[in-house]
Amino acid sequence: MATTKTTKTKGETTRSALMEAALRQVARGRSFEAMSLRKLTGSVGIVPTAFYRHFESMEALGLALVDDSLRTLRRIMRQAREGDLPQEQIIRASVQTYAEYVRANPLHFNFVLRERYGGVAALRHAISTGIQLFVSELATDLGRFPILNTWNATDLRMIAALIVGAVMETTELLLEAPENDTERFNEIVRTSEKQLRLVMLATPQWRSGKG
Amino acid sequence: MATTKTTKTKGETTRSALMEAALRQVARGRSFEAMSLRKLTGSVGIVPTAFYRHFESMEALGLALVDDSLRTLRRIMRQAREGDLPQEQIIRASVQTYAEYVRANPLHFNFVLRERYGGVAALRHAISTGIQLFVSELATDLGRFPILNTWNATDLRMIAALIVGAVMETTELLLEAPENDTERFNEIVRTSEKQLRLVMLATPQWRSGKG
DNA sequence: ACGAAAAGTCAACACCAGTACACAAACCAT
DNA sequence: ATGGTTTGTGTACTGGTGTTGACTTTTCGT
Numbered sequence: 275m276a277t278t279k280t281t282k283t284k285g286e287t288t289r290s291a292l293m294e295a296a297l298r299q300v301a302r303g304r305s306f307e308a309m310s311l312r313k314l315t316g317s318v319g320i321v322p323t324a325f326y327r328h329f330e331s332m333e334a335l336g337l338a339l340v341d342d343s344l345r346t347l348r349r350i351m352r353q354a355r356e357g358d359l360p361q362e363q364i365i366r367a368s369v370q371t372y373a374e375y376v377r378a379n380p381l382h383f384n385f386v387l388r389e390r391y392g393g394v395a396a397l398r399h400a401i402s403t404g405i406q407l408f409v410s411e412l413a414t415d416l417g418r419f420p421i422l423n424t425w426n427a428t429d430l431r432m433i434a435a436l437i438v439g440a441v442m443e444t445t446e447l448l449l450e451a452p453e454n455d456t457e458r459f460n461e462i463v464r465t466s467e468k469q470l471r472l473v474m475l476a477t478p479q480w481r482s483g484k485g
Numbered sequence: 486m487a488t489t490k491t492t493k494t495k496g497e498t499t500r501s502a503l504m505e506a507a508l509r510q511v512a513r514g515r516s517f518e519a520m521s522l523r524k525l526t527g528s529v530g531i532v533p534t535a536f537y538r539h540f541e542s543m544e545a546l547g548l549a550l551v552d553d554s555l556r557t558l559r560r561i562m563r564q565a566r567e568g569d570l571p572q573e574q575i576i577r578a579s580v581q582t583y584a585e586y587v588r589a590n591p592l593h594f595n596f597v598l599r600e601r602y603g604g605v606a607a608l609r610h611a612i613s614t615g616i617q618l619f620v621s622e623l624a625t626d627l628g629r630f631p632i633l634n635t636w637n638a639t640d641l642r643m644i645a646a647l648i649v650g651a652v653m654e655t656t657e658l659l660l661e662a663p664e665n666d667t668e669r670f671n672e673i674v675r676t677s678e679k680q681l682r683l684v685m686l687a688t689p690q691w692r693s694g695k696g
Numbered sequence: 697a698c699g700a701a702a703a704g705t706c707a708a709c710a711c712c713a714g715t716a717c718a719c720a721a722a723c724c725a726t
Numbered sequence: 727a728t729g730g731t732t733t734g735t736g737t738a739c740t741g742g743t744g745t746t747g748a749c750t751t752t753t754c755g756t
Contacts, residue, residue, distance in 0.1 A: 288703075305604030308519040311744065323745075324704050332744095391599045391657075393516030429679070436680045439650035446602075468640070468694065469647045476687030482679075499733080522714065534715070535734050543714095 289328040291318045293339055297381040300388055306336055307393035336389070336397045343382035344404040350375050351411060361420070365470045372441070373463045376448045384449050387442070409434045421477050429482050433473065440469045500539040502529045504550055508592040511599055517547055518604035547600070547608045554593040555615040561586050562622060572631070576681045583652070584674045587659045595660050598653070620645045632688050640693050644684065651680045 295317050299309055311332060312322045329335045354368050376383050390401045413434040416422050422430065444466040451458045506528050510520055522543060523533045540546045565579050587594050601612045624645040627633050633641065655677040662669045 303604060303606050303609075305516045305518050307516050308604050310742080312742075320703085321705055322743090323706085323747095326745085327703050388602045391602055393514060393519050393599075395514050398514075428676075432676050432679050433683065435654055435676070436647075436651050436683065439654040440647050442653075443646055443650040464694075465639075465643050465646070468643050471694075472644065472647065472687045472691060473683065475690060476683045479686060480683060521712080523712075531733090532735055533713095534717095534736085537715080538733055 288318060288320060288324075292325070292328060292335065293342070294381070296335060296339060297385055301381055301384045305392050306339075306385075306389050306397065333394060333396050336394055337400060339385055340389070340397055340400045340404070343386045344401070346375070346379050346382045347386070347404075347408065351408070351415075355415060365474065366467055369444075369463055369467045369470065373444075373448060373459065373466070376445055377459070380449055383445055387445060387449065405438070409438050412437065421474075425480075426482065429480075433477070436473060437470065440466065440473075444469075499529060499531060499535075503536070503539060503546065504553070505592070507546060507550060508596055512592055512595045516603055517550075517596075517600050517608065544605060544607050547605055548611060550596055551600070551608055551611045551615070554597045555612070557586070557590050557593045558597070558615075558619065562619070562626075566626060576685065577678055580655075580674055580678045580681065584655075584659055584670065584677070587656055588670070591660055594656055598656060598660065616649070620649050623648065630688075632685075636691075637693065640691075644688070647684060648681065651677065651684075655680075 292314065295314055296306070296309065299314065299317075300306055309332070311325055315322045315325050329338070350372060353371065357367075359367050386401050386404075389397045390405070392398060409431065413427070413430040416434060417425065417430050422433075425433075444462060447462045448459070451462065503525065506525055507517070507520065510525065510528075511517055520543070522536055526533045526536050540549070561583060564582065568578075569575075570578050597612055600608045601616070603609060620642065624638070624641040627645060628636065628641050633644075636644075655673060658673045659670070662673065
């Protein structure tokens with residue numbers, strides 16, 4: 275009866291169908307905590323009890339989603355790191371590719387953004403530590419910059435956290451912008467670029483207040 | 486039977502008891518969307534149906550909470566605006582009083598932070614527009630600074646958004662820090678100060694890329 | 697092609713959800 | 727003190743929830 279809904283590409287396993295359905299629900303506004311196992315399975319076209327063939331619990335599903343989403347995030351960092359560009363263009367290029375990633379994987383970014391402060395403790399913590407790790411990596415990356423390679427670890431983390439906060443806001447803007455409005459997209463990208471340029475502009479004359 | 490739980494100061498009306506109980510639930514980890522009317526009323530010591538004597542719906546309760554919480558936020562801005570300080574100390578003082586506010590009203594700040602990306606659309610939007618307004622006010626405030634009074638509106642909003650993003654992160658850190666750990670508190674405040682100093686440090690040599 | 701393992705089905709369960717309605721108590725201005 | 731308004735109670739109903747166990751179908755390596 276209630277089948278299809280998404281274009282089944284034959285080999286598409288039910289497990290990943292469940293995951294995508296969950297992501298889609300979160301994108302539609304429902305928080306993961308308030309999501310119903312029955313409706314979820316219903317939207318995939320299986321009976322509620324079949325859920326347990328793929329996940330031990332709802333929380334396990336959530337953790338799998340966190341894994342997936344953070345993996346996407348990490349892929350970006352790697353790409354940004356490997357394609358080492360001239361200092362001048364690095365901000366522009368990084369912001370551009372990041373924004374394109376967000377547009378390409380809205381469900382994943384949406385999920386981490388929403389559930390970072392969501393109701394399920396396990397997910398919150400998983401995402402939180404994931405982002406902390408993200409900040410640390412960014413800090414060490416920044417440490418390789420010509421101007422920043424004399425900074426101490428504390429200040430590097432400080433600036434990394436500042437950047438991550440700005441990027442979070444940018445992400446939210448990108449996600450809530452209409453899909454086809456490329457002008458809006460560019461506007462957001464430009465603003466984000468400016469923010470990062472501003473931050474980097476300050477670094478030459480920075481002197482840490484305390485050891 | 487199931488009475489008290491909170492120290493009833495006699496005149497405490499049930500309506501506000503419901504509101505505080507809801508805030509407390511959110512602080513305990515449950516998202517507002519996943520909160521049960523029955524449990525909520527139960528924790529206040531009234532029967533479920535009595536809820537409707539005070540609120541037309543759960544969503545109405547949520548909106549009332551948004552109102553309250555944003556009011557708290559606005560109070561801070563006013564205080565920061567009125568007590569005009571010498572430029573040197575203004576960052577230190579603002580961060581300090583903000584952090585103290587967060588510590589004093591953790592439930593309100595927690596609620597805004599959690600439900601900003603939460604599942605109930607009405608709350609999300611109310612909070613979102615509230616924060617947008619917050620950013621705008623901050624932008625015009627910044628425009629009064631000696632260095633910034635030549636900036637155009639777009640760039641002012643850009644920097645305001647950057648600051649708000651950083652403050653959000655700071656708020657989260659303050660909320661999840663243990664209550665009595667004053668050393669941690671000071672550390673967070675110091676980092677936040679640094680971030681704002683860094684941002685302001687960049688402003689003198691800023692030149693906007695585009696009109 | 698066979699047979700075990702994986703995936704899905706069915707019926708049933710005990711429970712918790714929101715809410716309608718009629719009634720009782722508490723409050724408070726007159 | 728009275729009587730209307732507000733607030734809280736009790737019962738009851740409908741429908742959704744997660745999870746169980748035993749059963750059937752499908753899948754897939756050999």
